[in-house]
Amino acid sequence: MLAHRTGVIGLPLRLLAREVYDRIVKARGPSVVALITGEERIVPERVQYWVATTEAMPSVAADFVAIDEIQLCADPERGHVFTDRLLNMRGLHETLLLGSDTMRPTIAALVPDVQFQRRERFSELTWTGSKKLSRMPARSAIVGFSTDDVYAMAELIRRQKGGCAVVMGALSPRTRNAQVAMYQAGEVDYLVATDAIGMGLNLDIRHIAFSATHKFDGRRVRALFPHELGQIAGRAGRHTDSGTFGVTGEARPLDAGLIEALENHRFAPIQRLMWRNNALEFGTMDRLVSSLEAASGHELLARGREADDLAALKSLRDMPEIRDRVQDGRDVRLLWDVCRVPDFRGISPSEHSSLLARIFGFLREGSIPSDWMSQAVKRIDRTHGDIDALSKRLAYIRTWTYVAQRTGWVEDENHWRGETRAVEDRLSDALHAALTQRFVDRRTSVLLRRLKQKESLVAEVNDKGEVTVEGEFAGRLEGFRFRPDQTATADEAKMLNRVSYEALRPHFHLRADRFYNAPDTELDFTEQGGLMWGEAAVGKLTKGADALHPGVDVFVDDEAGDEIAEKVRRRLQHFIDRKVAALFEPLLSMEKDEALTGLPRGFAFRLIEALGVLPRASVATEVKELDQESRGMLRKHGVRFGQFTIFMPALLKPAPTRLRLVLWSLTEGLDEFPESPPPGLVTIPHIPEVPDGYYTLSGYCPAGERAIRIDMLERLADLLRAQDTRGGFEATADMLSITGMTLEQFAGLMQGLGYAAEQGEREKVKAAEPEAPAPAVTDEERPSDAPMTEEESVLAAETRAKWEAEQAEKRRAEAEMSGEAVSGEETPVETEVFYTFRWAPKPRGNRRPQGQSRRESQKNARSEDGKPGGGRESGKQGGGREGGKPRGKGASRKGGKPQGPKTFTSRPEKKADPDSPFAVLAVLKDKK
Secondary structure: OOOOOOEEEEEOOHHHHHHHHHHHHHHHOHHHEEEEOOOOEEOOOOOOEEEEEHHHOOOOOOOEEEEOOHHHHHOOOOHHHHHHHHHHOOOOOEEEEOOOHHHHHHHHHHOOOOOOOOOOOOOOEEEEEEOOHHHOOOOEEEEOOOHHHHHHHHHHHHHHHOEOEEEOOOOOHHHHHHHHHHHHOOOOOEEEEOHHHHOOOOOOOOEEEEOOOEEEOOOOEEEOOHHHHHHHHOOOOOOOOOEEEEEOOOOOOOOHHHHHHHHHOOOOOOOOEEEOOOOOOOOOHHHHHHHHOOOOOOOOEEEOOOOHHHHHHHHHHOOHHHHHHOOOHHHHHHHHHHHOOOOOOOOOHHHHHHHHHHHHHHHHHOOEOHHHHHHHHHHHOOOOOOHHHHHHHHHHHHHHHHHHHOOOOEOOHHHHHHHHHHHHHHHHHHHHHHHHHHHEOOOOOHHHHHHOOOOOOOEEEOOOOEEEEOOEEEEEEEOEEEEEOOOOOHHHHHHHHHHHHHHHHHHHHHHHHHHHOOOHHHEEEOOOOEEEEOOEEEEEEEOOOOOOOOEEEEOEOHHHOHHHHHHHHHHHHHHHHHHHHHHOHHHHHHHHOOOOOHHHHHHHHHHHHOOOEEEHHHHHHHHHHOOHHHHHHHHOOOOEEOOOEEEOHHHHOHHHHHHHHHHHHHHHOOOOOOOOOOOOOOEEEOOOOOOHHHHHHOOEEEEOOEEEEHHHHHHHHHHHOOOOOOOOEOOOHHHHHHHOOOHHHHHHHHHHOOEEEEEEEEEOOOOOOOOOOOOOOOOOOOOOOOOOOHHHHHHHHHHHHHHHHHHHHHHHHHHHHOOOOOOOOOOOOOEEEEEEEEEOOOOOOOOOOOOOOHHHHHHHOEOOOOOEOOOOOEOEOOEEEOOOOOOOOOOOOOOOOOOOOOOOOOOOOOOOOOOOOEHHHHHHHHHO
16 A cells, blocks of 8 residues: 555455554654544544544545455445455455455356455464363464353463453554553553454464354354454464464364364355345335345345444334434435434443433534533443443444544544544543453462462363362362262372362352253252252252241352352252242142132142142042132132042142152152152052152052052043942943053952952944044143043053953963864954943941841941941041942842852942042041
8 A cells, every 4th residue: 555655445354454553654754644533533624545444434535445354244234344355445456355264156147347466464373272271372363152151261361371462343543452462562462352363463373263153143142254264363363374274162172174174274255245235225214224225136146134323224114203303305314313322331222322412412403412422432431340330341442433533423523533532542541451460360370379379280170170280180079069089098098188169269150150040940959858950969859837837948058158058059049949939839829818718718728738639538628618619719729639549630740649659758858758659640550668659659559559640530430420339330441540450460459459359251243333442641741531542542442452462372371271173164264352340438437238237237337346346447548439339220228149250349328419429438547
C-alpha cells in the first residue's frame, strides 16, 4: 500500500487495525494516516492512507485497496460485509484480496480478470497429540471457547506454572495489547485465549493446544470447521520457526485425515458466500426490510442468518412509538443508522431494542443531550470490582464510544469522543491489573514455594480424579473426598497429602460450582439411600421429619471447607425434594387438598403414611365407614379401592416404587435396604423369609409360591367375580394372559389365593380358531383394565400350542412304555388336562366350616390359651368375600356333589355386602 500514493486497507479486527495503523504512522507519520473503526476515528486533514475495520471502510477513491481475511465472506454473521467489499471495493490501480486459498474458485467465478499469487508457509506445522495441562511446554497457547474454560485453565496454570496471559475477544484492544506485551516480554510463558488469537496476533508461540473442538457460535454448539482449526493452529511457528499443535484436557484427539489437512494446509474450497443487498430502499420501514431480505439471484451468493441490525430494525418497526415518529425516507435512513449500533452489551435483544429506540428519539429531535450522555457514562466510569464487573463495564462503554464516533449524534463530539475513550482506557487498565493479579504469580507457584522443592515438582489432578505428584500416584478424588494412596509410607503420605490438597483447592471450588449448576439428570439415588453424582458418591439420605421429607448427609472432606460442604448439601436437598415432589405428586396434592375433610381426610393421611399402598385388610373398618361420596373424593386423586389393596396406580411404576422402598427403609431405620423387583414383571417369587410388608411396598401381593402385581391381581379379581366359584370354573385365556402363567402355574397361584384346584382330563375338541393363553403383560405402565393387545394374543396362542405339544409327547411316551401299539389306520384320541377351581378357604375367624353349628364354631374359634380369636392367622391370603368369593348366579346355596372329580366348596355368607372384603383379604389379614 505504501508503494502507492493513496490507499485503503480493511482488516477484520479492531486490534489488528490499530496495529497496522501504528506501523504506518511509524513509517510515514500521523499526519497522513487515518484510523476508522466502530469505536475510534482519527482523520487528519492531509490523509493519504486509510486503515479501517472492514465494516468501517470509507468509500473514497484510492490508488490501492486491500481486504484482509477475505475468506470471512463465508462467515454466517459478518460474511455479507466482506462479500460486499469483494464485489464493490476497487482501487484505481490495484486491488489486493488477502486470505485462504479456499476462496480461489469462488473469486475466480465472481471477479473477472483476477490473478492469483500463492505464498507458501516457510515453516512446518506438526501434530504432537494430547498433553496434560501440567506438562505443557513453555511458549504455549491454550485455546478455549468460553470464558469459564479460559479462567479455569488460567487458574491451574498459575498454580502449576507461575502464571499466564489471558486474551479474549471481549477484552478491549488496550487490555489485550497489555496482556500480549506481558507474554512477548517473557514475564509469563503461557497464553490462555479464545479463538480471538486466530486472526491478527503474530506472537512467539511454539505450541497451540485445543482444550475443546466445539464452540457455541451464538445460535448452537457446533464442531469447529477444519479451516477454523487451521486458522488457530497456524499461530504456532511464524516465518521460518516451525510450530506444533495438539489437544489437552477433555478434547479428543483429531482424526488422521484432519491432522494431515492441518499440517499441509489443504481445506475444502468455499462453495457459497454470504450476501445481502446493498441497494436499499428508504421509502418506508417495510420497503427497507424487503430490500434487505431480497435474494441475490446468483447461485454462489446466499443469504446468511439474520443480522443483528436487521433484527433490531424489525423489532423497532413493531413499536407504536417508532411507527408514529417515522414519517418519511429521511427518518427511515436515520432509523437504519441507529439499528447498526452493535449490541456490545449482549444482555438481550429487547434491552438492546429499547436502547436504540431511546437513541432514535433523541436524534429525531436533534442530538443526544449532554446531560443524559453524562449520566450514562458516569455510571460506567468505575474501576473497582472483579474481572467480570470490569468486563461488563467495558462492554457498556463501547456502546457510547461507538455513538460518540457518529457524526452529529452528540452535542459536543470532540468532548465525548475523548471522554468515552478515556473511560475505556481506565477500565482497560483496571481489567489488565485484575487479570494479572489473579492469573500471574511472578514468583514460583505457591505450592512449590511452600514445599521448598526443586522447581519441577508439580501436583495435578486428571479428568479421572487421579492425583499425582511428580508423576507418582498420590490418591484419588472421589466426588468431594480425597482418598490417599494406601501403599505410601508415613513420611511419603504426609508430603503427598499436603501437595495433593494444595492442588485440590481450586478443584474443590470449581467442582462445587459445576455440581451446584448440574441438572438433576446427572444426580441419582441408590437403592441403599446413597446420593450419586455420575459415578461418585457425594452423600446419603437420612431419616427426616416424615417419610416424604428425608434429610441429607454430604461426603465432603474437611479440607474443602464449610462453604463447599454447605453448597453440596443444599444442592442434594434440592434434588431429593424435587424428586419426591415429582414421583409422589398424587400423594402430595391429596395432602394439600382442603376439600378433603373428616373421614376422607383421615383415610388420605393413612394412605400418605403408607406411601400410597395399603392392604385392604388393614383398613377394612375405615373403608366400610366411607360412603360413596367420600370414596369419589378420593378417587379424584387417583385412589383405587381394589378388592385386595387400596392404592394409587401411578405410584406402582418402577421409579416411585424404587423411591418408596428407600423412604420406608429410612423411616424403619434398616441397616440394609430391600431392593425393588425388576421392572415389568407380573409375578415374582414369594420368599417366606421376606416380610409381606416388603411385597406390599413393592407393589405385589403374595399368593402361594409367587407374588402377583397388585394391579394385575385386581384385574384377575374382576374376572373371577363373573365366575361360579361354588360350582367350579376353569381358567380362561384372559386369566392366563393377565398372570402370564401356564395352566399348572396358574393353579398354584389360585391355591395361594384360597381356591381348590382339581385336575382332570377330557377329550380334546379341535376348534378352527382356538383361544390360547398368552404370556405375561410386562408393561407396568398399562392400566389394569386395558385389553390384551394383538401381540399378546399371538404369544398366548404360542404358549397353548407349546403346552399341547408337550402333553402329546408325554402321552406318546407313556403309550410306548406300556407296549400299546399305535395303529397307522386309527387316529388316536387326543386328551387335554384341565383344572376346576372352587372357592375353598380354610375355616378361620367368625366363619364356621360347612356343616358346623354356630355354637361349635364359637367354641373352636378360641385358641389354646383360652382367648377368643387366637387361632386366626392375620394377613394370610384368603380372607373375605371381596378377595375372590363372589356368589355365582347359578350356584346352589347348599352345594351338591358335582359330577366328575371330588370337589370342596364353602358356604356363602347370607348378606352380600359390597363393601366387605373378599375371603382372600381376610386370610391376608390373619397372616399379619
